[in-house]
Amino acid sequence: MRGHGLGLYWRLILASMTSQMQYKASFILSSLGQFAATAVEIAGVWALFSRFGNLEHWNIAEVCMFYGLVNVSFAISDAIGTGFDQFGALYVKTGHFDRLLLRPRSIFLQLIGHEFALRRVGRFSQGLAVLAWSIVTLEIDFTAYQVFMMLVTIVTSVCFFLGLFILQATLSFWSVETLEIMNTLTYGGVECAQYPMAIYEGWFRRIFTFVIPLACISYFPVIAVLGIDDPLGSSRLFQTLVPLSGPLFLGISIVLFQRVGVRHYTSTGS
Amino acid sequence: MSQIVVESLEKRFQVAERSPGFVGALSGVFRRRYRTVDALAGVDFRIDAGELVGYIGPNGAGKSTTIKILSGILTPSAGRCEIEGLVPWQDRKAHVRNIGVVFGQRTQLWWDLPVIESFELLRDIYRIPPSQYRTSSRELIDIMDLAPLLDTPVRQLSLGQRMRCDLVASLLHQPSILFLDEPTIGLDAISKLAVREFVKTLNRERRVTVILTTHDMDDIEALCDRIVVIGGGRILSDGTLASLRAKLRSERRIKLELLEPVAFDSPDVRVISAEGATLHLAFDPSVITTASLIKNIAESWPVKDIFIENPPIEELIAQLYAANRVNA
Structure with missing residues (x-):
């Protein structure tokens, strides 16, 4: 998004908000619905802890830090990434993608400008509430570094989840039915990152660190936010640097989308 | 030098053959058999600035494929195409500034927004200077008589009203070439006449080159100086309506x-x-x-x-x- 691009982004986003406000009841109901659905999840976490006490070394307030940060981040990505998340159904199936190609602006800008989904406020506010409760309960005296790492977690997680949406959009150039497989990564990833990665099996952790860098943008930086020692033995330096794999993952997804996906479309049509 | 040059344009598609039923769909995931379809098998034509050309042919003849290549959506398998000196699929962003495209079946307007807001979004997307936008939008809105519709959300417009708005939307950036893909499909008689009248005016007075695909032969008769007929991926005839008549059985x-x-x-x-x-x-x-x-x-x-x-x-x-x- 160079210079003028950002201006157009705001114009498109404002237009999408105006559109959404045409359906106020739908907006309110879907926001409330999402709030309720995600609130059930945290109720599940709470039930688990009240029955079993701690989860290995982790107490509920610590888990809520993981839970809150990943949900806030995912809600933000979900709100800004709708154009990619629903790309197959909205653009490929309908042939509307042709129209994007007919306009003298980048495809990425047009798709990220598709919608800012206000209804994601449901998950966002729920995640924020859990995060706030965690911060208050843990009584951490936050250093500047810890606050910084909290921002790093959110920003790099947003990059990572956007990357997943863009990867999903890339696949839908071939088949719109790939959505379910990708959902196991997006929604499955959120579920998984709600708990500290250390509780999972080694092979599982390695996949979500080295293949799909989910742990790099959730588990490791959150350890730094909590200011505790990693049971897995990682250093602070590692925890500070690995979140960079989030933006890297996003970059790779964008390149794949443009170079492989869009090129495939323009050579085959829909 | 012609405005549009198309030489031996070819487009082959690989079409996946799917076996029927669940087992077929499953095996299709692992091993797909492909069949090659020649959508365009060597198409040549030149179009000069200011022409109004009817491009006609049955479904599957290669009309849409040609339009998609000319507008930069598709890359051809072989052949040459230059429009105002640009290769559409290589210089996409520069090329699409020179063209307007209207698909009769789909709108390019924002469904839930008032018409005028769609126009303003297009102004920003095409980076049209404000002064140019003011004059060109006012003029187009006048000709198409859209003033009473500007504050209506697009979803509430009738098909005929929507088509008039879509035509204006595709011209706000003052393109020198306009592609119309079945612009009169599904319209009532009055709307059809309005669309034809508008296209004629645009072509005569502003010298906009128009390439029109249609199944409505009245459109062709009312508008086109020149008719290019395509079938089976090849040009079957290219000339005036009179020459087409003379060429065939002169009954x-x-x-x-x-x-x-x-x-x-x-x-x-x-x-x-x-x-x-x-x-x-x-x-x-x-x-x-x-x-x-x-x-x-x-x-x-x-x-x-x-x-x-x-x-x-x-x-x-x-x-x-x-x-x-x-x-x-």
């Missing part, structure tokens, strides 16, 4: 009204239909001239009125496909 039609119903029979004439005292006749002007045929008929039968007609254009096209063995 003429006569509608004859007699004073009373009679059993009509005359040499060199074929009776197509007879309803009471009204007869439709066909004859070949190379066998008998129109003048002598009329004289013969007038001398032998109680004639009330005679009309000479050209065969409808649909029939000409059908003949052309039959001659070239194209399945319509």
